[in-house]
Amino acid sequence: MQQEQFNKQLFDFLHHSSTPFHAAEYLGDQFHQAGFQRLRERAIWTTESGKGYYCIRDNGSLLGFRMAAKPGDCTPWRMTGAHTDSPALQIKPLPERSGNSYMQLGVEVYGGPLLSTWFDRDLGIGGRVTIIDENDTIKIRLLDFQRPVVTIPSLAIHLDRNANEEHKIDKQKDLSPLFSQPLDNDVPSFAILIQQQLKKQYPDLSFRTILGFDLFCYDTQPPTLLGMKNEFISASRLDNLVSCFVGAQALLQDNLSDNCLLLCSNHEEIGSSSMAGAHGNFLRTTLERLLPDTPCRQTILDRSFLISLDNAHGVHPNFVEKHDPQHLPLLNHGPVIKYNANQRYATTGRSAALYKTVAGEVGVTPQEFVMKNDMACGSTIGPITATDLGVQTVDVGIPSLAMHSIREITGSKDPYLLFKTVARFYTRPQLPSYEE
Ligand code: ZN
Secondary structure (H helix, E strand, O other): OOHHHHHHHHHHHHHHOOOHHHHHHHHHHHHHHOOOEEEOOOOOOOOOOOOEEEEEEOOOEEEEEEOOOOOOOOOOEEEEEEEOOOOEEEEEEEEEEEEOOEEEEEEEEEOOOOHHHHOOOOEEEEEEEEEEOOOOOEEEEEEEOOOOOEEOOOOOHHHOOOOOOOOOOOOOOOOOOEEEOOOOOOOOOHHHHHHHHHHHHOOOOOOOEEEEEEEEEEEOOOOEEEOOOOOEEEEOOHHHHHHHHHHHHHHOOOOOOOEEEEEEEOOHHHOOOOOOOOOOOHHHHHHHHHOOOHHHHHHHHHOOEEEEEOOEEOOOOOOHHHOOOOOOOOOOOOOEEEEOOOOOOOOOHHHHHHHHHHHHHOOOOOEEEEOOOOOOOOOOHHHHHHHHHOOEEEEEEOEEEOOOOOOEEEEOOHHHHHHHHHHHHHHOOOOOOOOO
16 A cells, blocks of 8 residues: 555545544444454454454444464564544533523533634534433434534634733633524524434434433544645644554554554543543453463563554744754654653663664664653553553654644654554564563
């Protein structure tokens, strides 16, 4: 698969993955079409070597794997991990508010978005709805308006003369999106609009009432190439859907070696502590099912490896002073290995060596990043998973600008360079070994 085609497919995935639920469903469908079999956690699993499987937890986390064709007693696991969620505005349980002829929604801030970028955007609403049908069965359906339905207008500069100097955002007061202005007696309620959208998407669904929802506002503008020579990608949710997509495409190759696995977790942006997050037990219980013998499992994990995939901060040309002068990752120069002495990233000199070996074999020279000493460092699911499983881990991601903006930027070469490296990681006849 060449870069242009890869980016086209990436754009399709980004555009259809308005929420973590849609991202997991999209990748699950891809696995299904490639012959992977869906496993459900409520069932007893019987798996065969040489076959692919996937499992979705709580709609928003997805785990895909393929067992080795000829598993030895201690065939290692080659794992990648990423996250399906991005910072967003989540709709409150009782969202409606009205005044001055407008209908507005109450929203909570999910994760750490750059809130200024959410104003004056054409926002859609998407997520998960739980209904009860006429037979008293509770059902879950994904919902997506797939068009702009709400917006958060800025206050005009004439009414806020200091807007460019000292504009603070009051999260309770300033962020309520407009969703309607009833001009006749037909006042729409949010619940009715959701019901109408459900009927549109699921004409055969009979439901008595909506019992709950997990709905988010999202940017409806499609991803695009940008720059005089299309050097850049501009899109929403690049952090971290690019990594989910890269991991999935690499796992869908047909010449994998050993046991290969991809974990895409929800709730990373809010700390990963949930049943669907990386602090939950999704990966551990999966490995315990597949490798029930504890001593054997520990032997295998000791020889296994995890690449934790999450975007990195490329150096911003207007703010070079925000980077350590020796560590200046550039867009279009490929994936970045992320280090932190306090293990906010799981990389060590030892785990970086394996990654560099694999990347070098496909002609990709990794860039390296470390946060400036006077700035707080972010984190990823890498340290969490390394801690839980005791598995060698490296933290790697494509360089990006404007992380957590509603529109983020990366190089148009970078996703494919990461794919080539992860593809090599999954297909190399053997993982590089360490002589202790
Ligand atoms: Zn991230």
